[in-house]
Amino acid sequence: MDFHSNNKVLITGINGFTGKYLKKYLEELNYEVYGLSNTIDEKKDKIFSCDINNQDELNLIIKNLQPNYIFHLAAISNVQHSDLVEMYKVNVIGTQNVLNASLKVKKYLKKIILASSATVYGNQTEKVLHENLVPNPINHYGISKLAMEQIAKTYFDELPILITRPFNYTAPGHSEHFVVPKIAKAFINNEKTIELGNIEVYREYNSIDYVLRVYFELMNSKSTGEIVNIASGKTHSLKEIISIFSKLSGHLIDIKINPQFVRKNEIITLAGDIVKLKKIIKIPKDNNIENVVNQFLNTNY
């Protein structure tokens, strides 16, 4: 008789921003959560030290673990990351390695969720981005994520893969390489000025609770062999974000434009269409920009 548990989850990049939140969320729902991390030297509890660019190491861990679900979150996620070789190696080849290793345990697997990115769309004429648009990435990060998607599609016949395209989301614990945590830190430290790049840019800044809930629902949905946005469709300009921080903190800040932070290849708007997502899952309600800002303001930096 097979005593395999059925609720074993493996998260790659478990010590990253989303990985840490997802681990906690799934453990609270009684899933058995394991992880891979390249930021630890040796195995600690259920977290294995593993570089996804080491195929042999990956094969061994995944083969022994026999997970039922895999969330592949390990990636270079900073759009401006300067080491392009590393970016392509981790985002593209790393994904191929995870999928290769997954083939060895495919009889146990119910779902592999891949975190691609909304940046694969680039700048489009459509205001709201739906999954049938032809991707048009304009930076290496988006290109690496599109390459990752294309590779994943070649495994669709063999593995239960769902490719997700998360739009921007943030929460405390997110690196200050990203704009909202950077703004939050300036407000919390009562700084007089903040230096930013392009501020006439529009992004969704979804809450982590929203994204975790969507991931969970997708993991338990029947959907595989396709691509779906993790989006809300609600965008905010950076000016608006600053004014929400001002309103909720009672603190005013001057914005200085620093050319160092101005991106040449800029995506002006990333607003996701949620029609397809809605067909697969029930959209969670808890997604409000003021709650996102308050989460930051209530955190010590």
Ligand SMILES: C[C@H]1O[C@H](OP(=O)(O)OP(=O)(O)OC[C@H]2O[C@@H](n3cnc4c(=O)[nH]c(N)nc43)[C@H](O)[C@@H]2O)[C@@H](O)[C@@H](O)C1=O
């Ligand atoms: C969907 C996508 O979402 C994220 O990528 P991102 O949109 O590049 O995120 P961000 O927070 O770095 O920039 C947001 C906007 O804000 C502008 N901006 C202005 N001034 C500063 C500034 O000073 N710093 C930063 N970081 N951005 C600035 C910047 O030019 C951009 O227009 C990642 O999670 C990525 O992994 C992902 O998949």
